[in-house]
Amino acid sequence: MIQRSRKHIKSSAASAMLWTIVGVAGAIITEVSGYHKSKPQPTPKPFSEVMQSWPVFITLGLLAFIVIFLFKLREKEQINKICPKCETVSSISVEIDNAKCVTCKVPLEDLEGYYERHSQT
Numbered sequence: 110m111i112q113r114s115r116k117h118i119k120s121s122a123a124s125a126m127l128w129t130i131v132g133v134a135g136a137i138i139t140e141v142s143g144y145h146k147s148k149p150q151p152t153p154k155p156f157s158e159v160m161q162s163w164p165v166f167i168t169l170g171l172l173a174f175i176v177i178f179l180f181k182l183r184e185k186e187q188i189n190k191i192c193p194k195c196e197t198v199s200s201i202s203v204e205i206d207n208a209k210c211v212t213c214k215v216p217l218e219d220l221e222g223y224y225e226r227h228s229q230t
């Protein structure tokens with residue numbers, strides 16, 4: 110099992126939630142408008158009638174959420190790193206521990222808090 114940070118889990122859940130809402134809303138709109146590619150004549154349904162099949166939407170929504178969430182979770186988490194020498198910022202996978210700057214050959218540092226650590230006042 111690959112370790113995932115809390116932040117990554119949260120952002121995965123957030124995007125899964127967003128796509129689920131968009132998907133379910135799209136499905137409801139499609140049903141209400143009665144539009145289907147196969148049918149030349151749309152057969153609109155009243156909103157209340159569409160809403161009677163809410164268990165279908167809930168089930169599909171849940172399934173979509175789980176699938177998207179797991180898919181997002183499997184994606185490699187990217188982190189911003191900075192070269193302390195040339196200050197080039199690059200986005201690399203968190204699983205790479207000792208990434209080096211391609212031009213300076215020095216180890217990269219986390220961008221987060223970099224300027225706080227390196228500010229000479």
Ligand SMILES: [Zn+2]
Nearest residue numbers: 192195210213
């Ligand atoms: Zn560099």
